[in-house]
Amino acid sequence: xxxxxxxxxxxxxxxxxxxxxxxxxxxxxxxxxxxxxxxxxxxxxxxxxxxxxxxxxxxxxxxxxxxxxxxxxxxxxxxxxxxxxxxxxxxxxxxxxxxxxxxxxxxxxxxxxxxxxxxxxxxxxxxxxxxxxxxxxxxxxxxxxxxxxxxxxxxxxxxxxxxxxxxxxxxxxxxxxxxxxxxxxxxxxxxxxxxxx
Amino acid sequence: xxxxxxxxxxxxxxxxxxxxxxxxxxxxxxxxxxxxxxxxxxxxxxxxxxxxxxxxxxxxxxxxxxxxxxxx
Numbered sequence: 001x002x003x004x005x006x007x008x009x010x011x012x013x014x015x016x017x018x019x020x021x022x023x024x025x026x027x028x029x030x031x032x033x034x035x036x037x038x039x040x041x042x043x044x045x046x047x048x049x050x051x052x053x054x055x056x057x058x059x060x061x062x063x064x065x066x067x068x069x070x071x072x073x074x075x076x077x078x079x080x081x082x083x084x085x086x087x088x089x090x091x092x093x094x095x096x097x098x099x100x101x102x103x104x105x106x107x108x109x110x111x112x113x114x115x116x117x118x119x120x121x122x123x124x125x126x127x128x129x130x131x132x133x134x135x136x137x138x139x140x141x142x143x144x145x146x147x148x149x150x151x152x153x154x155x156x157x158x159x160x161x162x163x164x165x166x167x168x169x170x171x172x173x174x175x176x177x178x179x180x181x182x183x184x185x186x187x188x189x190x191x192x193x194x195x196x197x
Numbered sequence: 198x199x200x201x202x203x204x205x206x207x208x209x210x211x212x213x214x215x216x217x218x219x220x221x222x223x224x225x226x227x228x229x230x231x232x233x234x235x236x237x238x239x240x241x242x243x244x245x246x247x248x249x250x251x252x253x254x255x256x257x258x259x260x261x262x263x264x265x266x267x268x269x
Contacts, residue, residue: 008259035259076223118255128236138255148248148256151258155262179251 008116010037013100013131015046015141016122018058020173022047027061029146032154035118036068041077042099045092061070074099084146104131109161116180120145123144138180143173145197204233210241 010033012018018039021027030037039047047058058069062069076099107117108130116136119126126132132139140148143162150158166172198204206212218229233240235261 010259029262030251032260060255065256118259131244138252140252144248145256148252149260152253152257152260153262154256154260156223172235177248177252179249179255185260 007112007114008035010035010118011103011121011131012039012043012120012121014036014121014128014175015043015052017120017145018047018061019052020122020142020165022053022057022061023168024161024163025057026161028040028059029149029155029161030061030065031121032149033106036067038063038072038097038103040072041104042074042080042092042096044071045080046096056060060177067069068126072103074102076102076162095167097125100126101130104129104134107131121182122175127178133192136180137178139176139178141173141176142178144175200236204236204238207233208238208241 008046018027018030021029044062046052053059059168064127072190076095079094080090080092107115116130117134118138118140119131120140120142120143123125127139131137142165146158146161146165155161162173169190198220203212206220207214207217214226215227218224218226221229221230221232223229230240
């Protein structure tokens, strides 16, 4: 069977993975990705607003990442910004989730057939949203990601990082993943695994 | 001894399962394991549950080791 080239992009659909790593001073873990990271505009607003980023670390990280982080514009985010510019104070609760739904709809309708979304999340509600039902989607929460990076010896201090994250939470962050699988279009890494057998 | 101290001792193998179960007031090993895991700890000698081979394989494709930037 011929190999098909696939494009992998990391999608961060909720603020938590970024804020969690910011709290333990390890936003540099995102530097390990060679694939682009997609964040919708409304989630960018959430992660950079003063209440969540009082010391400006996330803002500085976004600046440093440059075009490795792609901010996906949505009508939800644009509408919110327009209201803010008009001097209104719109409620932003749930708008991140609605903006991600809009982005996921765009991907579902117009995305490339070779696109593989790796969704890095923490909020379990993400599992109920449209982004979690995209074709070939691979879901991974922060704990499972760190554990996999440690297993692959990409980072040396996986258990310490998970301990540091859990020290700031009321309940431990349990690893959660849902690997992407499809019978019709094999992803590059799955094809590679088959070849090795 | 607090719960955290007891779990720490158990994880390091300084106390046995029996003592931990008595301390917690549980009579099933499964319940002990569940409490230990729920508190983000491992049973002594156990390895954390590994992530799926597909996830590891995918991350191998799209990640690289990087050195940490020195703190300013």
